[in-house]
Amino acid sequence: MAGITFKHVEKTYGNGVTVVPDLNLEIKDKEFVVLVGPSGCGKSTTLRMIAGLESITKGEMYIGDTLMNAVPPKNRNIAMVFQSYALYPHMSVYKNMAFALELAKTPKDEIDKKVHAAAEILGLEPYLDRKPKALSGGQRQRVALGRAMVRNPEVFLLDEPLSNLDAKLRTEMRSQISKLHKQLGTTFVYVTHDQTEAMTMGDRICVMKDGMIQQFDTPQTLYDYPCNLFVAGFIGSPQMNFINARVEKAGDGYALCFGEAKIRANRTELAPYVGKDVICGVRPEDFHAEPQFMGDGNTIHAYIDLDEMMGSESYLYLNYADQKLVVRVPSRYARKADEFIKLAIDTEKLHIFDKDTELAICQ
Amino acid sequence: MAKKSKPEIKQVSYAKWGYIFIAPFFIAFLIFQLIPLAQTIYYSFFEYYRSGLTIIGPNPVGFDNYKALFDSDFLKYAGNTIILWLAGFIPQIVISLILAAWFTDVRLKIRGKQFFKVVIYMPNLIMASAFAMLFFALFSENGPVNASLVSMGILDKPFRFLASVSGTRGLVALMNFLMWFGNTTILLMAAVMGINPALFEAAELDGCSPRQTFFRITLPMIRPILVYVLITSMIGGLQMFDVPQILTNGKGSPDRTVTTLIMFLNNHLYSKNYGMAGAISVILFIICAILCLLVYFNLNPTEDDKKIRKRDRFKPRKEALNG
Amino acid sequence: MDKKPSHVRTVIAYVVLIILTFLCLFFFYILVINCTRSHQQIQAGFSFLPGKSFAQNFNNVIHDAKLPVLSGIKNSLIVSACCAALATYFSALTAYGLYAYDFKLKKPAFIFIMLILVMPTQVSAMGFINVITKMGMINTLYPLILPSVAAPAVFYFMYSYMQSTLPLELIEAARIDGCNEFKTFNRIVLPIMKPAIAVQAIFAFVQNWNNYFIPALVLQENSKRTLPILIAMLRSADFLKFDMGKVYMLITIAIVPIIIVYIALSRYIVAGVALGGVKE
Structure with missing residues (x-):
């Protein structure tokens, strides 16, 4: 003992x-x-x-x-x-x-x-x-x-x-x-x-x-x-991406808006945050370049600053709506630097944090 | 068990061991240095001496001992001490700097450095009293030095070194020089070798001659050690005793021109004039305390000094430029 | 183009070095030569070749009734060896106390020792004699030995050495292994400090072997005297009537053992001298 x-x-x-x-x-x-x-x-x-x-x-x-x-x-x-x-x-x-x-x-x-x-x-x-x-x-x-x-x-x-x-x-x-x-x-x-x-x-x-x-x-x-x-x-490497986003009502759910993107997030915990800013966390591997993931209200179209080919997968350093993002995609779906890429975000795996308390709102 | 709100639970603490380990040092220091020092200072304000078999005092006399001191030959002996120290120190620092520069100069490939270092440091370990006795024997009127000089025809009759002021002082200075130049050389060499060698290479590329390198790079860089050597040598000079004492048998002859302050102190201690001995000690203590402070600040630069020193590294110093 | 001046400089350097070497060695050469020659030979004039009276001179010195040389050597050895042991052990202990532990008076204690680092003992000699007289230690060897417990310069060397070679984690490891604090010092710290202790022990030994001022004040009885005092006695005796062979022999006895040890250990000693000053 x-x-x-x-x-x-x-x-x-x-x-x-x-x-x-x-x-x-x-x-x-x-x-x-x-x-x-x-x-x-x-x-x-x-x-x-x-x-x-x-x-x-x-x-x-x-x-x-x-x-x-x-x-x-x-x-x-x-x-x-x-x-x-x-x-x-x-x-x-x-x-x-x-x-x-x-x-x-x-x-x-x-x-x-x-x-x-x-x-x-x-x-x-x-x-x-x-x-x-x-x-x-x-x-x-x-x-x-x-x-x-x-x-x-x-x-x-x-x-x-x-x-x-x-x-x-x-x-x-x-x-x-x-x-x-x-x-x-x-x-x-x-x-x-x-x-x-x-x-x-x-x-x-x-x-x-x-x-x-x-x-x-x-x-x-x-x-x-x-x-x-x-x-x-x-925890996690490369680090989770943190995106400043605004919560808006979208139909019967909610959406996180940044740049031109409106990412759907149907979480009831977001109700008090409508019209306010939150921090949205997305892990690099929760961005997807494969076509089967593309859907309505989960994609962004981002500019690639730098690409790092690691073998079977690639790290892409993106600039989207003045925010730096790192994503990890299979190499065969990756693009080169100075090009644009369309990516889907896995909305099931979004992490949303209160901007002031920095605590998770919903997981 | 939930909440015993004792204000302080016993801790694992090692602080007491720190005190235990440093205690012997401080106890020994207290008994053999601090209390004696306090007594020395205390009795310096008393009339306290032995005359024949009777002991006079201690009677408080204020600053009378100090007055008596300055009325006696104290200043003369202080002058002797300074002269003897300077006569040994100036050649010592000059030779040591030159040797340190030579030994560390990569272009001057001196062989047998280790041999020379061993040889020049050796006199430092010699018993000063034995060394003085040796010089006395060698330089006495019918000693080997005179004998050789006469037989070589340089002198027509033996020169009485110990009867002439400059002869005696010169011998004391020579001994001090011999005993300390090796030590200083090794200290300065270590300091020079502590300088980043890239600095010398950069200076060479910039077209510095060996002389310029020495005055503009080496000297300013080893300034802290030079200061250290200077001050410790001053303290050593103040302590000068064994060599002149033995050489002149405590008389400081001729005409007390090589009597140093510590010899003076020693005379008063022997004649058991504690008041006067105390007064001499206090003056020596004050001078040494000032020198100790200088050493302290030299070894432990304050934050500001450190910054200044760092900046100085990249800026040729005025003195060096004039040199 | 640059070759020539450098050549001249090399020659000058060697000439100066050889002169200095000559100065350093010549007197000892005479000493060693003269201690092998009889009084008459020495009086007759100087010679570069040794004589045959070494044993005779040695015997004369050892058996001189007025000069207790044997007890002088013994006393000098006792004082120097004890001082070397005490100075190194307690300086290392003090340095360790200030290096490894945190306590309120740590900083003041350190500053205090640094302040007295180069304070000569002569300034308190008068009170020192008073104090040891009251303690009944006058005319004994104790007052020459015991003060070595407080040796600020040795402390400073040990402290610097610890800073560069003794990681605190090692002490903590020993604590976890079940060492008490004294054992940690004796079994872990001391062995690591060996090189520093060796160098400082040599210096402390030599310094006390050569010490004259304080012993001359403390020791009044012939049988207690150390070598430097005997040499001083020789000087104050009527010199001209003295056997010169004996004079040189006594000086040899005082100097040569140290020189032999020095030559044997010169590499470490010279390195130790250099270490003492490398500290900005």
Whole structure:
């Protein structure tokens, strides 16, 4: 049992800056939770509060059922992987992994067994006698993981562990960490600023901004039903398009008007917004160039500024009614730059946000 | 469990360890430096000395010690100290700058740099008192230097270095020069090598001669280190003691022309005149405190200074242009 | 066209360097030569060749009843070694305290140390003698050793070194691994600081080996005296009646061990000197 619970937690630094004003978060046992957000959003601080590296100014933090506020890190039964790996440069790989166990006065043969078991899983057996200096970035990363593994912690904390690796290695390590989570069956809390990592690894993702949780849900829900403008823009790549549009009544439904386009949106939630501006969010893949999607009241005719052929699909950077849009269409339906293209919008997948509160009106 | 509204729950905090770790330093400093300093200042306002076997004082006398100080030869000794320091420092900084420029000049491929660096730094590690004793033995009336000079026919009779003012001062300056020029050279070299090499390449492309490069690029760029060297050398000069003390056996002979301020202080400490020793110390302290402040601001430039310094980098300085 | 002046400059550079090298080495050459020659030989005139009286001179110095050379060497070694150990350990500890922890007095403490960075100890010598007399430490080696705990310059070097080599994450990793704070310092930080400690230990050793002013004020008993004081005693003795072989031998004993260590470790020492100043 090692869920993590934050109850009204506040973190204020000595210089009076409040990074986290009021955090309420419940992470379940054995869950892989990703904390994601732009830098300075308080995600690392949250992780470090779980580790006990930062004190908690106000509120309560539990691991399992135990109040942890005053418990030093070593007694929290957690392990942490740092961004810079933080391997002890003067110790061999073996020593690095064994250090925590030695301090806990674990018998020698047991240490040996655990270190070798972890090294085997991570493919580190040939490097046990080397110093960290003599390892590649990916190998150091795995040592850092191994050092955390040997302790059998209830909670695994990972602070941007992949950000120092090159792109190819990062993809590889991503799946390795996911696999590790399944193997170990412990709670993982993973901090990153990279939404791709978050989407591919997390059971649930906690999107944070300015110390506040924006939305905490499964990747699919976050993607399909972002609860506000920030989450909608943060999750997904390329970013969701935001279009300023005016709500008008159209027959027995409503339409979103921008430029010459009148996109039908038959949502009852729009009733109070008639005559007002809203922000309409459309994901790049919800524009369609294929003829079968074209219908009445869902098309735009847009000028292409730039086209990027990615293989089977193309990204088109459009300029429509003075708004920049990015769309993703199959390459064989794409056009070149400086041409016009007719596109259909999937009206089922429109995201509509209030212009003032930036909250989703309907999903 | 829902809401225990305790105002403050205990926290994990490491602040106390910071205090614990720096405590020994500050305790040692307090006992061996700060309290002594306070006492020194305190007694400088007292008549407090030993005459024969009886101890006079401490009786408060206000600024009398200071007055007595300036009536005695204090200013003469201050002058001696400055002369001795300058006589060693000027050749030291000139030679060090030249050597640093040569060692770092890529066009002047000097071989055996490491050997020269090792050799010129060596005198710095020598025990100053032993070095002074060695010079005393070598330059004494019937020492090897005189013997060689006479036998080579340069002198007709031994020259009594330690009986002439310039001879004695010259020897002190020579020793100080030998002991410190290597250290300064290495510091300046490190500073020069810290300059972006692209700057020198750009200067070469712009048609700078080695001399122009030195005055217009190198000198302005290493100004902070030069200031550091200057001030620490001044403080070192104020502390000058071992060499003249041993060389002249504490007498500052001939005619106390090489008696330095610390030798003066030492004499008062030996004769247990604590009031006067205190007064000398306080004056030295004030001078050193000013120099310490200069070092502090040199090492920790304020934000404004940093900006100015950055701008200076791209603007040839007036002094350099005149040079 | 540009070749010629650069050639001339090279020649000038070598000439100056050779003169300076000569100046630096010549006196030590005479010293080493003279300590192998007997008093009569030295008086008879200077020679570039060594004599055969090294052992004789050495014996004379060691067994001189008035000059406790052996205990002088021992005292000097004790003081210098203890100072080197204390100065480096506590400076590293202080630097670590100010580097790794956040506390209210952190900034004032740092500024204070920076302010006294180059303050000479001589200015408080008078009060120092008073204080240690009251503490009963006069004429012992303690007042020469204990003040090394507060060595601002060593602190500054350690602090700069930490800034460039010790990431805070490493300390946090140790905390999570179950190290207490002292263990973290001793088992993680100190090994990483080894190069800096080695360099500063050498400097602290040499500085205290050579120190004369304060020991001369503190140590009054013959058996407690350190080498520099013995040399000063030699100077104040009636010089002309003295065995010159012995004089040169004592100077050799004071200087040569340091030079040998220096030559063995010169690469690190010179690099250390350079590091001390590279800070704008």
